[in-house]
Amino acid sequence: MSDNTLRVSRKWQMTRLFHTIMRYPSGSVAFAFLLVFFAMALIGPWVAPYGPFETIYDKDEMPIRLAAPSAQHWLGTTNHGVDVFSQLLWGARIALVVGVLSALGSVLLGTLIGLLAGYFSGIVDEIIMRFTDIAYGIPFLPFALVVISIVQPSIGLIIILVIAFLWRTTARVIRSQVLTLRERPFVLAARAAGLSELAILFRHVAPNVLPLSFLYVAIGVQAGVMSEAALSFLGFGDPNVMSWGLMLNDAFRAGAMRSAWWWVLPPGICLSILVISTFMVTRAYEELVNPRLRKR
Amino acid sequence: MQGLRRYILRRLMTLVFVMWAILTLLFIVLKTLPGDPTAIFVDSNFAPEMIAAQRAAWGLDDPLLVQYGRYIWNMATFEFGQSFFQAVPVREIVFEKLLNTWAMVLPALVIAIVLGAVLGAMLGWRRGSRGEGTGVALLLALRSAPSFFVAILLLMLFAYQLRWLPSGGMVSLDNDGETFLARILTVDYLYHLILPGLVLLSREITTPALLLRSTMLEVRNSDFVDILRAKGLKERVVVTHAARNAMLPLVTDVAVSLALLFEGQVLLEIIFAWPGIGRELVTALNNLDYPIVQACFFLMALTILILNFIADLLYGLIDPRVTYT
Amino acid sequence: MAVLDIRDLTVTYRTAAGEARAVDGVSFSLEAGQYLGIVGESGCGKSTIAKAIMGILPENAHAGGAILYEDRNLLVLDREALNKVRWRHIAMVPQSAMHALDPVYRVGDQIAEAIQAHRPMDGVALRQRLDALFELVGISKARLADHPHQLSGGMRQRAMIAMALALDPDVIVADEPTTGLDVIVQDQILLRIKEIQEKLGKAMLLITHDIAVVSENCDQVVVMYAGRVMERGSHTVLENPFHPYTVGLINAFPDLDGEARELISIPGSPPSLLNPPKGCRFHARCPFALPLCTEQEPELLQVAPGHFAACHRAGDMMEIRRRGADPAAWQAKGLVA
Numbered sequence: 003m004s005d006n007t008l009r010v011s012r013k014w015q016m017t018r019l020f021h022t023i024m025r026y027p028s029g030s031v032a033f034a035f036l037l038v039f040f041a042m043a044l045i046g047p048w049v050a051p052y053g054p055f056e057t058i059y060d061k062d063e064m065p066i067r068l069a070a071p072s073a074q075h076w077l078g079t080t081n082h083g084v085d086v087f088s089q090l091l092w093g094a095r096i097a098l099v100v101g102v103l104s105a106l107g108s109v110l111l112g113t114l115i116g117l118l119a120g121y122f123s124g125i126v127d128e129i130i131m132r133f134t135d136i137a138y139g140i141p142f143l144p145f146a147l148v149v150i151s152i153v154q155p156s157i158g159l160i161i162i163l164v165i166a167f168l169w170r171t172t173a174r175v176i177r178s179q180v181l182t183l184r185e186r187p188f189v190l191a192a193r194a195a196g197l198s199e200l201a202i203l204f205r206h207v208a209p210n211v212l213p214l215s216f217l218y219v220a221i222g223v224q225a226g227v228m229s230e231a232a233l234s235f236l237g238f239g240d241p242n243v244m245s246w247g248l249m250l251n252d253a254f255r256a257g258a259m260r261s262a263w264w265w266v267l268p269p270g271i272c273l274s275i276l277v278i279s280t281f282m283v284t285r286a287y288e289e290l291v292n293p294r295l296r297k298r
Numbered sequence: 299m300q301g302l303r304r305y306i307l308r309r310l311m312t313l314v315f316v317m318w319a320i321l322t323l324l325f326i327v328l329k330t331l332p333g334d335p336t337a338i339f340v341d342s343n344f345a346p347e348m349i350a351a352q353r354a355a356w357g358l359d360d361p362l363l364v365q366y367g368r369y370i371w372n373m374a375t376f377e378f379g380q381s382f383f384q385a386v387p388v389r390e391i392v393f394e395k396l397l398n399t400w401a402m403v404l405p406a407l408v409i410a411i412v413l414g415a416v417l418g419a420m421l422g423w424r425r426g427s428r429g430e431g432t433g434v435a436l437l438l439a440l441r442s443a444p445s446f447f448v449a450i451l452l453l454m455l456f457a458y459q460l461r462w463l464p465s466g467g468m469v470s471l472d473n474d475g476e477t478f479l480a481r482i483l484t485v486d487y488l489y490h491l492i493l494p495g496l497v498l499l500s501r502e503i504t505t506p507a508l509l510l511r512s513t514m515l516e517v518r519n520s521d522f523v524d525i526l527r528a529k530g531l532k533e534r535v536v537v538t539h540a541a542r543n544a545m546l547p548l549v550t551d552v553a554v555s556l557a558l559l560f561e562g563q564v565l566l567e568i569i570f571a572w573p574g575i576g577r578e579l580v581t582a583l584n585n586l587d588y589p590i591v592q593a594c595f596f597l598m599a600l601t602i603l604i605l606n607f608i609a610d611l612l613y614g615l616i617d618p619r620v621t622y623t
Numbered sequence: 624m625a626v627l628d629i630r631d632l633t634v635t636y637r638t639a640a641g642e643a644r645a646v647d648g649v650s651f652s653l654e655a656g657q658y659l660g661i662v663g664e665s666g667c668g669k670s671t672i673a674k675a676i677m678g679i680l681p682e683n684a685h686a687g688g689a690i691l692y693e694d695r696n697l698l699v700l701d702r703e704a705l706n707k708v709r710w711r712h713i714a715m716v717p718q719s720a721m722h723a724l725d726p727v728y729r730v731g732d733q734i735a736e737a738i739q740a741h742r743p744m745d746g747v748a749l750r751q752r753l754d755a756l757f758e759l760v761g762i763s764k765a766r767l768a769d770h771p772h773q774l775s776g777g778m779r780q781r782a783m784i785a786m787a788l789a790l791d792p793d794v795i796v797a798d799e800p801t802t803g804l805d806v807i808v809q810d811q812i813l814l815r816i817k818e819i820q821e822k823l824g825k826a827m828l829l830i831t832h833d834i835a836v837v838s839e840n841c842d843q844v845v846v847m848y849a850g851r852v853m854e855r856g857s858h859t860v861l862e863n864p865f866h867p868y869t870v871g872l873i874n875a876f877p878d879l880d881g882e883a884r885e886l887i888s889i890p891g892s893p894p895s896l897l898n899p900p901k902g903c904r905f906h907a908r909c910p911f912a913l914p915l916c917t918e919q920e921p922e923l924l925q926v927a928p929g930h931f932a933a934c935h936r937a938g939d940m941m942e943i944r945r946r947g948a949d950p951a952a953w954q955a956k957g958l959v960a
Binding site: 028135136138139140141142143144145147148149151152224228231232235236237238250254259260263266270271273274277278280281282285 | 312316317319320323324327328435438439441442443444446447450451453454458557558559560561564565568569576579580583584586591594595598599602603
């Protein structure tokens, strides 16, 4: 297969993915929402009327605390007089950065481990699989809480922790895929042609598992977003970066659930829509790479 | 039977090995990451000599290997030491918290599995109907929605706006049950259980429901279902056969989803102020009470490993084709 | 008297690619105690007939015509009425016992379930009945407590036969009952079915692609091709075929008397049922086709007493049988097609 045909087939795949997503009403709505969130993340900080931690004062130099939504503050203010709408815009960026980075990182790690375990069976596989067994036994959130409480919380640390826990699923799935690919004629032919094992692995086996890996990127985004939100909500997030989880944490601790719905609902709803949308688009993609699902 | 015994033994050994590895990892994390349990004293005005004396009393000056050995031994014998913060044995605190967690999880989980299985089987059997499409969309949304926000929404609506249900806690303050059982065998406990139970139910119901729907679709098209019909059996009997077959992967799938139990549980217990082990962990972390942290983490990991172990055994019991070698 | 009378049966599958008519105007009847074989290549609609009789056609299928059992049309009965007939009066031995038995129930329980649904009996009687059935098909009664996966392929098939006999039905439909079994076991199963058929005097409907099996066992033959009956009649159909397709089928199997003969297979494959060809459905593969055969579909006409064939050249059969014995005749057509 020449480089050119490969590119054509990729483009064709993308078109097909797009059509698969759009075939369902839920898919196209989800896709539209994702576009909105991407826009928020890209230009949010420039269009946000205020800073994410900026206290807004009235004429008498008093902070405007817990103001209900108005033309001035579309989504009202917090108990510290911070504009909720601005916080929401800033938060989109963090959600997506954590989601995308932890997803990419975990899939890269997981795919690599899965490739190695599946291709070089025997002792390598045995050791790697024991590691995944152990990884599966660790309750993620409690472990992350312990680590963060010892080390200073930061966005980087959260991403690393999410990666450290997400790789296991990708690794398992890729490994079993590689186990079947390993015995395929084209691999045997490559070996007969005298290619080195690593060359076979990365040039012939790896491209065939990539579609599956991408599926786990999509799943990983969702897990990354949720983990950051959960950790921040529990007060173990990066205190210097505004995220939806942090907003919910502040609101929860300030008792805003009783009094200031405009502070609680926006971050929660955005978070829900983001993860549900990612999930819906993921399912469409899953249907494309896993034809067995199509009939269902 | 001998095969079964050997299988259980091997499975138990794996369990012990994984538990040991997790404990070792925790030890390494606690010892090597920058941070110090005695930091608890930094804010206070203890004299340096007193801190040193306390360190010695906790064995923090012993060689690492000795500390490690003692730590593993203590965990293995469920001897978790004294709480830094509250001067009581950790064991007294954490086991009760674990029980409280189960007081929330178990009822919701049992209902979720039974209800989810029935719902999923119905959806799978009636594929293509309008109800099926809506049901599946709803389940997918529930599955992916952040359940802690669902919890917050329910709390805002039913506890703060409508004031129908309590906003948190496992029992009322005036529920003076002496023992765990005396506390939960009350209407008061059920009243407190409704909201967190609903949130848990909404999350846990999706796994069995979606799974049974898809396995039911598969089983529905198999030859033996045709033969059951050809035998002139009533549709109810045919569905029972199909459901029993479709049910097989349920145990494994529920076990896998239970591995993620504590992720959501910590959040739920915080939101609903439920005195469970997840909330205890967060409290202990905020208090830098490491003996409790260790014990909570250990019990959570152990719970998940044991649940998986039980699921493996159950699978063999319900599927006659599984043989233990 | 006919126990099962199939009249102008038509089964259509709705598929994504269009409507496929798997069975197209098939008629035949099965007399009490008769052993009738339906033979044809895979995909000719013979299994669909079995499913239609048992009322287990898939949801996307629609059946027309009539399947008469004791003057009742099974195709129009409601579920409850149909349940009173099937298995009680018409039972089935399915294609693959491996998949036809519920894997999580014990074999004995699955048979007992059929008995209890139609003719409830107490525990002792039931037990005796099960033991007798297993003895009849030649499996140790201890095996009743086994799950399907614990039995060998042949035993599973025999268990299915036991299940089919459980209610002492008038008709047994055996749909390729030996698929997936090795040759020796195949022979044992077929022999067992034949023995039981003779001993109990059942009417049997055997569906197979193997014309040798039909020849050895059956006294009535229906030859199907692409959803239609090409030829039917008594055993003489196999001795004096009146359709080139039957000639081809006979050529494609080893001689029944073990006489050495060159095997000839019919080149090509059956036409698409989505869009069946005009004229005789077999014309594209028939070396003896005339221009007429591509235009007009031949009717099923009586060629001898009780012997029907659908071929424009039925009158030239002596010559066709002679020329059909020569492999070259078939190959030439194969090359053209």
